[in-house]
Amino acid sequence: MLNITLPDNTVRQYVEGITGHEIALSISEGLARNVLAIQVNGEVWDSNRPLYADANIKLLTWNDTEGKAAFWHTSAHIMAEAIELLYPGTKFGIGPNIENGFYYDVDMGERVLTEADFKALEDKMLELSRENQVLLRKEISKQGAIDHFTAKGDEYKLELINELTDGEITLYESGKFTDLCRGPHIPNTGFIKAIKVMSVAGAYWRGDINRKQLTRVYGITFPKQKDLTEYLILLEEAKKRDHRKLGRELELFTFSQNVGLGLPLWLPKGTAIRERLEAFLKKVQRNAGYVQVMTPHIGDVNLYKTSGHFQKYGQDSFQPISTPIEGEQFMLKPMNCPHHCEIYKFKPRSYKDLPLRMAEFGTVYRYEQSGELHGLTRVRGFTQDDAHIFCLPDQVKSEFVDVIKIVMIIFKALDFKDFTAQISLRDPNNKEKYIGTDENWDKAEQAILEVCKENNINAVIEYGEAAFYGPKLDFMVRDAIGRKWQLGTIQVDYNLPERFELEYIGNDNQKHRPVMIHRAPFGSMERFVAVLIEHCAGKFPLWLAPEQVSILPISEKYEIYAKNVSLLLNNYDIRSKIDNRNEKTGKKIRDAEVERIPYMLIVGEKEEAEGTISVRKQGDGDLGSFSIEAFAALINDEITKLME
RNA sequence: GCCGAAAUAGCUCAGUUGGCCAGAGCAGCUGAUUUGUAAUCAGCGGGUCGGGGGUUCGAAUCCCUCUUUCGGCUCCA
Numbered sequence: 044m045l046n047i048t049l050p051d052n053t054v055r056q057y058v059e060g061i062t063g064h065e066i067a068l069s070i071s072e073g074l075a076r077n078v079l080a081i082q083v084n085g086e087v088w089d090s091n092r093p094l095y096a097d098a099n100i101k102l103l104t105w106n107d108t109e110g111k112a113a114f115w116h117t118s119a120h121i122m123a124e125a126i127e128l129l130y131p132g133t134k135f136g137i138g139p140n141i142e143n144g145f146y147y148d149v150d151m152g153e154r155v156l157t158e159a160d161f162k163a164l165e166d167k168m169l170e171l172s173r174e175n176q177v178l179l180r181k182e183i184s185k186q187g188a189i190d191h192f193t194a195k196g197d198e199y200k201l202e203l204i205n206e207l208t209d210g211e212i213t214l215y216e217s218g219k220f221t222d223l224c225r226g227p228h229i230p231n232t233g234f235i236k237a238i239k240v241m242s243v244a245g246a247y248w249r250g251d252i253n254r255k256q257l258t259r260v261y262g263i264t265f266p267k268q269k270d271l272t273e274y275l276i277l278l279e280e281a282k283k284r285d286h287r288k289l290g291r292e293l294e295l296f297t298f299s300q301n302v303g304l305g306l307p308l309w310l311p312k313g314t315a316i317r318e319r320l321e322a323f324l325k326k327v328q329r330n331a332g333y334v335q336v337m338t339p340h341i342g343d344v345n346l347y348k349t350s351g352h353f354q355k356y357g358q359d360s361f362q363p364i365s366t367p368i369e370g371e372q373f374m375l376k377p378m379n380c381p382h383h384c385e386i387y388k389f390k391p392r393s394y395k396d397l398p399l400r401m402a403e404f405g406t407v408y409r410y411e412q413s414g415e416l417h418g419l420t421r422v423r424g425f426t427q428d429d430a431h432i433f434c435l436p437d438q439v440k441s442e443f444v445d446v447i448k449i450v451m452i453i454f455k456a457l458d459f460k461d462f463t464a465q466i467s468l469r470d471p472n473n474k475e476k477y478i479g480t481d482e483n484w485d486k487a488e489q490a491i492l493e494v495c496k497e498n499n500i501n502a503v504i505e506y507g508e509a510a511f512y513g514p515k516l517d518f519m520v521r522d523a524i525g526r527k528w529q530l531g532t533i534q535v536d537y538n539l540p541e542r543f544e545l546e547y548i549g550n551d552n553q554k555h556r557p558v559m560i561h562r563a564p565f566g567s568m569e570r571f572v573a574v575l576i577e578h579c580a581g582k583f584p585l586w587l588a589p590e591q592v593s594i595l596p597i598s599e600k601y602e603i604y605a606k607n608v609s610l611l612l613n614n615y616d617i618r619s620k621i622d623n624r625n626e627k628t629g630k631k632i633r634d635a636e637v638e639r640i641p642y643m644l645i646v647g648e649k650e651e652a653e654g655t656i657s658v659r660k661q662g663d664g665d666l667g668s669f670s671i672e673a674f675a676a677l678i679n680d681e682i683t684k685l686m687e
Numbered sequence: 688g689c690c691g692a693a694a695u696a697g698c699u700c701a702g703u704u705g706g707c708c709a710g711a712g713c714a715g716c717u718g719a720u721u722u723g724u725a726a727u728c729a730g731c732g733g734g735u736c737g738g739g740g741g742u743u744c745g746a747a748u749c750c751c752u753c754u755u756u757c758g759g760c761u762c763c764a
Binding site for chain 1: 688689690691692698720721722723724725726727737754755756757758759760761762763764
């Protein structure tokens, strides 16, 4: 008998060779109907694969991430089968599940797959799913696998097989289609009830720009039609929140072909938001002991040779500008750190001066590939809320923690409740991508790992994601509709201080090397504002809204009273405008609602007589009659709730 | 940069076997109306149909090319 431990730690006994499906049946028939796969000692298996040893198991359904993964993995398999049936001769690359659905990379030769083909592909997939095909797991020798795919002429699979170890190779067979596949799969294809082919795109084989570009077909599937409908509604909601659309509608920013690709033009209302964000962060930083500096937009090429940026990114940058007579070479500033290092070197520093926290809203320019540009999230000229903390080695951890606190203050003020962290370390197998010694890297990486551990920051570790001069901790937020965005970053750097020969005099009267922390809690103003727009769907927190209040006189008879109200609000630092257009009140309300102005104040005969205002909240409707003082208190409360 | 799709008025879009001076709604301007919690009425102006080239008696519509935008890939200091 086997001892099988369930997630709630109860242990049940079963005969050897029992399968996940049979275990589920022994618990309840309903569960058995919904089990997609089984987790065995942390590894996901097919639910019909027999167990021959004691194990900790978890039965996976659609509600588990791993269950969805198996579901979509099988869906990718079905899509490949459908493609093979519809377009014989297609060669197959890889077909994994992804966060939302799955894709398959295929080589269709000369044939081009377009949206017009999606319907036929979906229909064929549905047909296959309705056959309730069982995916048969087959262990196969390496030679057997090579023979199979040689006969089929599928060079991509052969390449994958060559990298696998003999004895660990499995095929999955369903219908007439056999795929090289590690599994796991759901019990049969009948679970897949709703299918949508989403898009096609080119994708380099194995992500290598020098290799052939395959056709990547994206799809998503669900166990119920209703789930698909809900997913499509969510996509519609995302479209409505698109910062590029809202940026135009709310007059926040624009781009002009005449100015150039990826160079944003901030309109007055967008500028108002950005300046308020900057003022907010400056205040937080002033309280945290930062000093503001300013540096120019260009710098001598040699500055970036010293930092290593030129060697690393020179080819991918805007090329240096040459002066006409002397032939000096200047680069558009791609980073602020070299300039800040030079400010550090302005005078000898004592250990008593450290930590020196130097902040700048520094505008930088990077040559992003044209196909990469995307609204405000990927641009060629942007402003970092940058700062560099120069500190003693034993100050690194406490400074790092203080930066994390600033990041948290910002997330709270802007209502990002759900966030995760990622520790980005060096790729240990690819050290030539980075500058600096192993010793420095170890120190920097240890500092981040220890800080996260000591402060209970639950961060995933990613190797190979570090900056070229140091490891980093990045913060990812989840927005109001569940999408993940990377925002703030904190980096520990032992290397640039060395390259710039930064020094301080210690209490031993000897020269020592400081450590640098690079940090940007917003990341860049452009990207942050873009994420914020999508997070709040254009309904900015009250303290940020370019216009907080629209005063709506019922008719021109009450314009003088409206003006008085506006002046009184000014005394409370409440930003208002008067809508004195020759329109009906309903129209003025509608327009203020569409413009996402947080409050509307309706003033007419009654209000003028009583010295009150009729308050309407955006999205919520009529709040009733208020005195100016009471309204100011309401506004004040709403703002301080987020900012404290 | 690469693969695919798209580009018509400030915005959203119609015009889809090539054929009357290219249309609508919103926005704008002018006038009437003096308005009470999500669109008052009337009139007017506005487009080299992304640029260039070609096919044709005739092109927004077909072909070539360039540009830009969108979805991905690669990249992201």
